[in-house]
Amino acid sequence: MFIKRLFKSILKYKTSSILTLLSLVISFLGIIILSLYVSYEKSFDQFHENKDNIYVLKTRMYDYNLPEVLKEVIDKNLPEVEKSLVLKFYGENRVTTPQLKATKTFFDAQSMMASADFFNVFSFKLLQGEKDKVLKNPNTAVITQTLATKLYGDKPAIGEIMTINAKEFTITGIMEDFPQTSSFSTDCLTSYATYTQKNLSLEDRYSEWSFQIVLQLKDNVDGNDVARKIETIPDLVETFKYFKSKYGDEDIFVVKSYNDLHYDISNTYIKTVNPIILKVLVILAIVLAVMGMVNFINFSTSQAPLRSKALSVTRVLGSNRFSSMLQIIAEALTISLIALMISLAIYYEVYSGIESLFNIEGLALNGRYYFIFIFIAFAIVFGIVSGIYPARYISSPPLSQAIKGTGYFKGKGKLLRNVLVTLQFVFTIALLSSSLMIEKQLNFWNKFDLGLDKENVVFLHTTSKIENHAEAFAQELLKDTAIVDYTYTQFIPGQVAMGWGREINGQYVQLKAWPVDDRFIDFFNIEIDEGRAFQKESEADINSFIFNRKAINDFGWTNPLEMNYPGFDFEGPIVGIAKDFHFSSLKEDIQPMLFWRTDTRKNELLLRVKPANYTQLFNRIKAKAKEFDPENNFEVQFLDDSLNELYAKEKNTARFIEFVSLWCMLLAITGVLGLVVFISRDRVKEIGIRKVNGAQTAEVVFLINKDFIKWIAIAFIIATPIAWIALNNWLQDFAYKTEMSWWIFALSGVISLLIAMITITWQSWRAATRNPVEALRYE
Amino acid sequence: MIKTEKLTKIFRTEEIETSALNNVNLHVEKGEFVAIMGPSGCGKSTLLNIVGLLDNPSGGNYYFDGQEVGHLKEKNRTQLRKGNIGFVFQSFNLIDELNVYENVELPLIYLKYKAKERKQMVESVLERMKISHRRKHFPQQLSGGQQQRVAIARAVVANPKLILADEPTGNLDSKNGLEVMNLLTELNKEGTTIVMVTHSLHDSEFAHRVVNLFDGAVLTEEVKKQLGEVLV
Secondary structure: OOOHHHHHHHHHHHHHHHHHHHHHHHHHHHHHHHHHHHHHHHHOOOOOOOEEEHEEEEEEOEEEEEEOOOHHHHHHHHHOOEEEEEEEEEEEEEOOHHHHHHHOOOOEEEEEOOOOOHHHHHHOOOEOHHHHHOOOOEEEEEEEEEHHHHHHOOOOOOOOOEEOOEEEEEEEEEEOOOOOOOOOOOOOEEEEEHHHHOOHHHHHHHHEEEEEEEEEOOOOHHHHHHHHHHOHHHHOOOOHHHHHHOOOOOEEEEEEOOOOHHHOOOOOOOOOOHHHHHHHHHHHHHHHHHHHHHHHHHHHOOOOOHHHHHHHHHHHHOOOHHHHHHHHHHHHHHHHHHHEEEEEEEHHHHHHHHHHHOOOOOOOOOOOOOHHHHHHHHHHHHHHHHHHEEEEHHOOOOOHHHHHHOHHHHOOOHHHHHHHHHHHHHHHHHHHHHHHHHHHHHHHHOOOOOOOOOOOEEEEOOOHHHOOOOOHHHHHHHOOOOEEEEEOOOOOOOOEEEEEEEEOOEEEEEEEEEEEOOOHHHHHOOOOEOOOOOOOOOOOOOEEEEHHHHHHHHHHHOOOOHHHOOOOOOEEEEEEOOOOOOOOOOOOOOEEEEEOOOOOOOOOEEEOOOOOHHHHHHHHHHHHHHHOOOOOOOOOHHHHHHHHHHHHHHHHHHHHHHHHHHHHHHHHHHHHHHHHHHHHHOOOHHHHHHHHHOHHHHHHHHHHHHHHHHHHHHHHHHHHHHHHHHHHHHHHHHOOOOOOHHHHHHHHHHHHHHHHHHHHHHHHHHHHHHHEEEEHOOO | OOOEEEEEEEEEOOOOOOEEEEEEEOEEOOOOOEEOOOOOOOHHHHHHHHHHOOOOEEEEEEEEEOOOOOOOOOOHHHHHHHEEEEEEOOOOOOOOOOOOOHHHHHHHHHOOOOOOHHHHHHHHHHHOOHHHOOOOOOOHHOOHHHHHEEEEEHHHOOOOOOOEEEEOOOOHHHHHHHHHOOOHHHHHHOOOOEEEEEEOOOHOOOEEEEEEEEEOOEEEEEOOOOOOOOOO
């Protein structure tokens, strides 16, 4: 009986029920997706048993890049350290087995180097092989199950040989694939012993800063204390003297707890997430919940005059106020649960689409089925909480007035409703201006003058066969009228990965090293401040250097052009100083760097092209490359696109936030729409009277719009400073940032106003064009 | 001033079609005071709405001041209605959120009078309707008679040529009713044409002419007084 009455009344107040349902589905769907995403990001690296004792070492100057020899020094000197690891990420490589090679089968696989205690420190699961032994010996490797299947099918892999970039390794262990929620992952691990067997000199070992050091500390040891102790180790004092003099009292070493690693966006080796973004998303989820509730309360209280009359009839027949309230709360609960069901169904259909659209993961339930219960509990609480106020409100008029259905509610609760709508527009305007600001920052990065001429530049990765005929290949390409110029280098701009640590005249310096050919400086129009560029078409300058201004200033050199600088097995003269330009992400400041003139590192070929049919041009370049190396496939890319990828992460999160903002806006619009429907209904008589007295349709529409404009203006005044502060915080993170502009906020206000007015007009137009005779017949 | 030819009005809902007016020919001279009488549902109010340009007829012609207006668009009807026709309703139809002054001012706003002119016109009509002492009050704070006087004030404030009254005394006691009828008579004397729908024989005595409507058609017309004859 109760249930039947429940559904009857939900169906009876159709407009209200549909609007409520619509706004709840929008709200719930957003909450489901955001909470799954945030909880997924929060679950990263939580499966390691030792996670509370694991720290990653970094330096103030060069982040996570360290010389591997530090591990030895730390092990010897710091008893607080239980175990330590050296890791090095190699990225993608070609792997195969001797058998597969015969059929020319290769796979691209990620590989990394790890020292022997890898499986003791981390809780990754080893399926075959012994924890303590698998990475102990030189030229051994552990591969994941997936790679094992690729390489060996069903056959046992242990003891077999695999090659990584033509280097042979013996498989000593098979591990489970890395969990999705591990910050780093790879397809195969090679032993650190492979590296140490080279017996490099101590000087060489100190000069290669490209390794990661992981420390597992004993229980109850403070990571920061350990970090501070490192620089005092006698073996290291000399090495870090220079930095010490530069950074003064600041600690050179810092540790990052493994629990926080996933949130350190400066770590480019692993999967990270911006913690600010996570916070924003949590706030957005709360905003969605609040907005959903606001709509709910608004819609149900605007039904009050009708509901109150109907309920009072049952009260005249003997039921009491409490059961009236109970009915309204039960209705709220029912609608909330129905909305949840619909939301879950929609979620299930769209989540993978959203994942690929914004290049994010973690929206699948994937074993997190307990979330269903959390959502149900949420919907129940939501339904009850948002039912209480309307229940009290609707059942509030004394029976004698309720039964007449007269204007008891006139003006009552109107203020609250207006405040709630204003609140929604506060959110909308703040979100909208944030989205615009993020766009502006992305655009700023895109348009930034890097100090090198990157327009119309394309590049391709070379192979050893191309490198062997580098000049011939380039000359062949220049025959194409669309290709104007070329240069060979080891790295394309934005991806300079080599760091050099060198001792020179008793001073230890660290900088980025960029091996380039004789044409590079000219090719990119890099300005030389002092001295000269490398001589073109001459080998005279081989192994000489050009430094950037930043390096010279940082190192405090007064006569650099008279200095020789140590390379690998040579020393070379510094022939010029380049004006500072941006060779890496604009998220960071310009770092000290040098160009090393060499003909030995032609990994990348950059071409300056004329505007042309690029598809055809790229095909011609690829075909030509294939002539020189038939066994390989080539990819030609625009440098611009590759540079933009540096900001891909920001772009994806920006898009995601923009999307959620629009989602919130949808909710605000539903809210306004609902209010206008009800306001138009409540003012039917007034509109009729005004029309009889000569009001034109437009004047009536304006009348209804006017009220909302006032509230949106108030929302604008509240939202602007909030958004301003939040955005300022976000921008703090970047070295190069756009300016905050007033028009962003003005535009957000105008857009919100326009959208609200379109919604309002659409509805109030219907009310205004009604025949006033009908309206007045209501009386 | 008003001339209808074979006026018909048909209301359609999904299931039924009701004919509210059936070939009504009505003629009202300038300066006349005409009462329309008849039982409930005979089409009195429908006729009044069409005459008042609130609604279009389904068929036939309607000439207002010699101009055919039966097929105008809503926008043009509103335009023509403004300032030319004033309405008085049984239920007063004042806007609850506006006070007496603002209610009366309403038609002047839509006629785009300047604030100063509006003030003058509203004050004078309130004075005349003997309601100016309550100009700041809201409709709920007034008696029925007072509310109807405000409604009449609003109907006449723009000096319309025609006043349409739909049972103006229906919600009033006899004393207040008489007062309203006297007001209407006075306005008529000053030259305003009045068409009034009423149930009350007593009220119809104030008119020059009574048109009896039955089932959407004119049944009889009786002339009570000659135009120009001094009314009661």
